[in-house]
Amino acid sequence: MSLAGAITRQFPFGLRWLGASFWRLEHAFERARASGRVEDDARIRIFAVMLCFGVCFCALAMGAAQAALFASPARSGGAGWTPPQARADIVDRQGRLLAADLLHYGVYIDPSEVWDIKATRQALAQALPGVTAARIDRALSGGRRTFLAGGMTPVQKAALHRLGLPGVTFEPEQKRIYPLNRTASHLIGFADTGGEGLAGAELALNEDVRALAGGSAVVPLSIDLRVQGALEDELRKAAQTYGPKGAVGIVAHVHTGEILGMASYPDFDPNLASTASADARLNRAASSVFEMGSTFKAFTVAIGLDAGVATMASTFDARTPYQLGYRTINDYHASRKVLTLVEVFQHSSNIGTARLAVGVGPERLSRYFDALGLTTAAKVELKESASPLTPKVWNEDAVASTSFGHGMNVSPLALTRAMLPLLNGGKLVPLTIRRQEPGFRPESKRVLSETTSAQMLQIMRANVTGGSGGKADAPGLSVGGKTGTGEKYDPAIRRYNGKRQVSSFAAVFPTDGPLENDRYFVLILLDEPHGTPETFGYSTGGWVAAPATGNVIARIAPFLGVSRHVGPMADQPRLASAPSAIEEAL
Amino acid sequence: MSVINRRIRGFRLVDLIALGLLVLLIMSVYLAKTIASRERAEIASVERQIAAERAQIRLLQAEVAHLEQPSRIERLSTTYLQMGPVAVAQETTPETLASLAAPEARR
Numbered sequence: 001m002s003l004a005g006a007i008t009r010q011f012p013f014g015l016r017w018l019g020a021s022f023w024r025l026e027h028a029f030e031r032a033r034a035s036g037r038v039e040d041d042a043r044i045r046i047f048a049v050m051l052c053f054g055v056c057f058c059a060l061a062m063g064a065a066q067a068a069l070f071a072s073p074a075r076s077g078g079a080g081w082t083p084p085q086a087r088a089d090i091v092d093r094q095g096r097l098l099a100a101d102l103l104h105y106g107v108y109i110d111p112s113e114v115w116d117i118k119a120t121r122q123a124l125a126q127a128l129p130g131v132t133a134a135r136i137d138r139a140l141s142g143g144r145r146t147f148l149a150g151g152m153t154p155v156q157k158a159a160l161h162r163l164g165l166p167g168v169t170f171e172p173e174q175k176r177i178y179p180l181n182r183t184a185s186h187l188i189g190f191a192d193t194g195g196e197g198l199a200g201a202e203l204a205l206n207e208d209v210r211a212l213a214g215g216s217a218v219v220p221l222s223i224d225l226r227v228q229g230a231l232e233d234e235l236r237k238a239a240q241t242y243g244p245k246g247a248v249g250i251v252a253h254v255h256t257g258e259i260l261g262m263a264s265y266p267d268f269d270p271n272l273a274s275t276a277s278a279d280a281r282l283n284r285a286a287s288s289v290f291e292m293g294s295t296f297k298a299f300t301v302a303i304g305l306d307a308g309v310a311t312m313a314s315t316f317d318a319r320t321p322y323q324l325g326y327r328t329i330n331d332y333h334a335s336r337k338v339l340t341l342v343e344v345f346q347h348s349s350n351i352g353t354a355r356l357a358v359g360v361g362p363e364r365l366s367r368y369f370d371a372l373g374l375t376t377a378a379k380v381e382l383k384e385s386a387s388p389l390t391p392k393v394w395n396e397d398a399v400a401s402t403s404f405g406h407g408m409n410v411s412p413l414a415l416t417r418a419m420l421p422l423l424n425g426g427k428l429v430p431l432t433i434r435r436q437e438p439g440f441r442p443e444s445k446r447v448l449s450e451t452t453s454a455q456m457l458q459i460m461r462a463n464v465t466g467g468s469g470g471k472a473d474a475p476g477l478s479v480g481g482k483t484g485t486g487e488k489y490d491p492a493i494r495r496y497n498g499k500r501q502v503s504s505f506a507a508v509f510p511t512d513g514p515l516e517n518d519r520y521f522v523l524i525l526l527d528e529p530h531g532t533p534e535t536f537g538y539s540t541g542g543w544v545a546a547p548a549t550g551n552v553i554a555r556i557a558p559f560l561g562v563s564r565h566v567g568p569m570a571d572q573p574r575l576a577s578a579p580s581a582i583e584e585a586l
Numbered sequence: 587m588s589v590i591n592r593r594i595r596g597f598r599l600v601d602l603i604a605l606g607l608l609v610l611l612i613m614s615v616y617l618a619k620t621i622a623s624r625e626r627a628e629i630a631s632v633e634r635q636i637a638a639e640r641a642q643i644r645l646l647q648a649e650v651a652h653l654e655q656p657s658r659i660e661r662l663s664t665t666y667l668q669m670g671p672v673a674v675a676q677e678t679t680p681e682t683l684a685s686l687a688a689p690e691a692r693r
Binding site: 061064065096097098100102103154177179180181182183225226228229230232233475476477554555558563564565 | 677
């Protein structure tokens with residue numbers, strides 16, 4: 001088989017033409033030699049070489065023209081250049097700015113260009129009060145251009161520039177700024193100077209924030225700044241009144257799992273994160289775990305209803321303390337009577353709840369707790385989400401304790417996530433700090449029946465209209481909820497300390513209307529609050545957390561589009577009358 | 587005589603054409619580069635202005651966000667305007683406005 005034949009069969013037309021041209025040129029030399037025209041041979045060779053060079057120069061010329069005319073600004077360091085540490089803006093659900101990269105300037109000194117060292121030292125010391133005299137001296141006496149200070153605002157830079165100091169130059173740099181200072185500080189978090197998120201949404205959504213840097217795209221969070229503002233304000237007022245070690249506030253949409261507001265007290269300024277104490281930086285909503293106390297009774301009652309162990313009309317004997325193994329379970333304020341399920345909830349009866357939990361049984365109760373996500377860290381983007389402390393063995397003792405919120409520590413976010421199925425028709429949804437589109441419904445898992453959820457809304461409303469949650473009621477709104485007061489374990493006395501409590505109120509509004517309606521969960525928690533004369537010295541959830549919850553709900557309802565009615569509401573469930581003893585048992 | 591070997595005043599025509607093309611090429615490249623660099627400088631200047639304006643806008647946006655932080659607005663509105671959260675009695679819907687106005691009309 002000839003080479004030409006092989007080329008014809010195996011290669012496309014273009015390559016065949018190139019090959020044929022080459023062979024024709026090569027044979028031209030032989031033809032010229034054969035015909036005795038040696039000069040033609042040399043000319044053709046020179047022509048061939050020139051052609052090659054010509055092609056190369058054309059390619060170079062085209063490349064140069066392209067580089068000259070169409071060079072990308074990014075490669076030339078022009079206006080479109082994005083610094084490597086750049087991060088996209090973070091905004092709230094309505095586009096209000098929460099975090100942004102802003103142009104700042106770094107100051108550099110080149111000693112070889114400084115005319116008057118003494119005058120320059122004096123001027124710099126006055127213009128840059130944050131820079132030590134020793135550092136200025138070191139920069140001025142060095143042998144090369146040195147960085148002196150960074151993070152200068154354009155105004156500061158202009159003021160220093162106006163001094164006209166030779167040898168003092170500026171270079172632009174990006175700095176992460178949190179314009180709202182302390183507002184939503186734990187949720188927004190903060191980033192380091194290298195552009196990496198270190199806490200909060202800055203850490204949780206780090207990849208998105210980095211990927212969208214330089215463009216006009218922003219990263220919207222689920223929070224509503226108006227809701228956040230009202231939540232923080234009421235939490236701060238409660239904290240100032242009752243002087244707790246810490247406090248937490250959470251507002252979430254029960255169907256989408258969006259966190260509309262999240263506050264942790266004490267707070268900090270993320271612009272000065274490095275100077276804030278670890279206690280202030282601690283996000284108590286996500287990172288701290290607490291024995292929640294009676295708010296857990298909502299789970300026990302829901303599980304009892306869902307498992308068919310109890311109905312709304314079931315009764316429980318709370319006349320005498322309940323003896324379970326070596327333990328005697330008492331009520332905080334004994335009612336000494338037989339209670340219906342709703343009254344157990346309204347009186348926050350430990351005896352009734354423990355009897356119900358024993359009826360459910362350890363295996364079934366632990367399975368429900370697993371399904372509600374109470375035995376794992378809350379599913380949310382925040383990396384701070386803490387794992388719970390759960391009983392090692394699910395026996396009757398553990399069942400009795402956990403049924404009223406003892407012997408199990410969960411984070412406020414985990415409590416929030418587990419509460420949502422009780423209020424949204426029985427679906428476990430993940431919490432999220434990302435804004436979702438209107439009408440969004442996340443992938444969910446059914447953990448309770450719709451009937452149970454509807455009954456829980458009624459029971460929780462009944463607890464506010466005629467139970468321990470009365471102080472959380474907001475005028476014109478159907479608020480439901482459950483108080484919680486968990487005593488803290490004190491290592492010093494090696495038992496629970498009645499004077500150190502975690503007081504909380506878990507609320508939902510509006511409780512009326514179809515299950516699929518927009519509905520919101522609110523949690524207020526105070527860690528070791530102190531009673532006041534106004535609360536008659538009590539520091540329980542009903543006295544210290546419920547009023548703050550009611551205030552938050554009254555303020556945020558208009559922002560969330562929940563209408564308030566002045567007159568009596570038609571379809572509010574009123575399941576039981578309010579016993580007078582309830583006021584004491586708040 | 588072929589076109590390649592034709593001579594004008596001792597110079598081969600093909601060489602003269604190549605020289606002419608070369609001068610033309612040099613001139614056109616020079617002009618293209620000069621015009622392009624002038625335009626690039628202009629574009630860069632406009633881009634710098636845009637970047638400066640954008641930086642200024644961002645600075646102002648951050649300033650607005652800082653001034654509009656909820657706690658500050660609340661403090662100012664409470665202190666200077668004696669305002670507070672809207673009470674339920676102060677809230678109504680467009681549909682009920684007429685019934686609210688009716689007693690006033692009767693008076």
